[in-house]
Amino acid sequence: MMKARYIADKIARTAESVNGRIVVLTGARQTGKTTIVRNGLKDYTYLSIEDPVAADGYARLTAAQWRSLYPKAVLDEVQKRPRLVESIKSVYDQWDEPRYVLLGSSQLLLLNKVKESLAGRCTIKEIFPLTLPEIETTDWNDTVPDSPFQTLLKTKELPALYPSFLIDPMYARKMEAWEHYKAYGGYPALYDERRTDAEKRSWLADYIRTYLERDVRDLAAMQDLEPYSKLQQLLALQTGSLCNVSAIANHIGMSATTVKRYLQYLTLSYQTITLQPWERNTAKRLVKSPKIHYLDNGILQAVLRKQSMPNGNEFESLVIAEMYKQIKQIEADVFLYHLRTSDGKEIDLLLETQDGYYAFEIKLTEHVQGTDARHLRTLQSLLDKPLLHSFVLSNDVNVAELGENITAIHAAQFLG
Helix, strand or coil, X not given: CCCCCHHHHHHHHHHCCCCCCEEEEEECCCCXXXXXXXXXXXXXXXXXXXXXXXXXXXXXXXXXHHHHHCCEEEEECHHHCHXXXXXXXXXXHHCCCCEEEEEECCHHHHHHHHHHHCCCCCXXXXXXXXXXXXXXXXXXXXXXXXXXXXHHHXXXXXXXXXXXXXXXXXHHHHHHHHHHHHHHCCCHHHHCCCXXXXXXXXXXXXXXXXXXXXXXXXXXXXXXXXXXXXHHHHHHHCCXXXXXXXXXXXXXXXXXXXXXXXXXXXXXXCCEEEEEECCCCCCXXXXXXXXXXXXXXXXXXXHHCCCCCCCHHHHHHHHHHHHHHHHHHHCCCCEEEEEEECCCCEEEEEEECCCCXXXXXXXXXXXXXXXXXXXXXXXXXXXXXXXXXXXXXXXXXXXXXXEXXXXXXXXXXXXX
16 A cells, blocks of 8 residues: 655645756655655656666766756665766756756765755755654545644644544544554555565564665765664663763763764664753753654664564654654744753653744653643743643543643544
């Protein structure tokens, strides 16, 4: 079953727009970049740079030959041949008609070259693993609906919610997507119904090996992958926790400088996201360490070689990762933080918009209590903008009001 992708129409529209003469689509390996352009840009010639013989031929083409032979083309894994970016730049500078889409799985290699050569000439789009609304689709041509969370960000209004998730007409489909997402993450290949559970786990293990042996080597010219792999595993164990670079360096036995560089590689290769601490209130002592979250729970499970359901920190990470993907998907102007005071009060996720903040506590529980919102009730006193609404996201099927503008809701109902 091929899932619909929210970004597919956006890529097609962008590629035909005034600003779409060069479109750069970047995202982790196997997130669907090639599928999107092949389905949505059928009049473009697809060129794979991973074939070394073909890539050598493309590298020898003059700008005039590019214009004549490939006036509309997709260049896949273009970060492997940075010189081709110069060729595309030359075509862009000489003629208005040709259009190109550049695909790549490394932000560092691709975007550094883009910034050098294509500044002001291209539109950059990012693709991530499937979101819950995409997982709930049954066909490539389905329209991907906005989740209640996305509707809130777009309209600044919380949509009407069923008082119990159980009576939502979409309950069964949303829960099926939710359970699969918790177990295997959002990579499209894992939604092939022909794959058994064992084959899905095998696919994820193979992905980790390929990521290390190809992407990381390309990214960092790294010969010894073991220290990087150790860091990857340690961060998976500590997902959703504060990141102490010195402690990590001591634990693994590498320098703090190396740890910082490897953390950057994990982010640039779409494996993790970093939540910076919110620290604008100078009158209150606030923790200044960032939090690291794995971007995909299936990948996290594979790194840890585990098959069980997520623990509390893993649940927090998979919910925040889903929200991060949905924010990126609709290109919302939002900044993400976590907040923790020195006396232990903590907000798992704080979203800043132009108008104010949305705050989120994330709980693994199936039975939300009033005490789960205790830090949300006093949060406004710390903030420099209005606290627009607060939420407790959990596995509790009942929607409840835990205070003024504090709503408890099942994570799958809010994000599906």
